[in-house]
Amino acid sequence: QVQLMESGGGSVQAGGSLRLSCVSPGGYRFSGGRMGWFRQAPGKEREGIASITDDGNKYGDAVKGRFTISRDNAETTLYLQMNNLKPEDTAMYYCAADPRWCSGVCLSQYLYHYWGQGTQVTVSS
Numbered sequence: 001q002v003q004l005m006e007s008g009g010g011s012v013q014a015g016g017s018l019r020l021s022c023v024s025p026g027g028y029r030f031s032g033g034r035m036g037w038f039r040q041a042p043g044k045e046r047e048g049i050a051s052i053t054d055d056g057n058k059y060g061d062a063v064k065g066r067f068t069i070s071r072d073n074a075e076t077t078l079y080l081q082m083n084n085l086k087p088e089d090t091a092m093y094y095c096a097a098d099p100r101w102c103s104g105v106c107l108s109q110y111l112y113h114y115w116g117q118g119t120q121v122t123v124s125s
Helices: none
Strands: 005-007 010-013 018-023 034-040 047-053 056-059 067-071 077-082 091-098 119-124
Touching: 005 091, 018 091, 018 119, 034 067, 034 077, 047 067, 047 077, 056 067, 077 091
Parallel strands: 010 119
Antiparallel strands: 005 018, 018 077, 034 047, 034 091, 047 056, 067 077, 091 119
């Protein structure tokens, strides 16, 4: 079973920035297939916010223009750069991956097989 591990969460004031990272202790490579970031606030459904597929990088409307998904050249680390954070961005953030090909936006949680345990992001006003 592939394990993913997120880091970089924390508490920040509105307008601030954080960068989340995701690695696989077992050596899963973020190459091909689909990979993405999701978040879940208390009492809400898990929301897809950014993905990388062969079709390119896609973003949810709530984070477009503020968040950037990327991976390192070695394809061992997935990043989420979050700028201009807002209190409504407060949530548990998860990285996810799946080796299968995906076309389009690919932000549904049901498209991903491998998940991390999450890292908490809290934005205060």
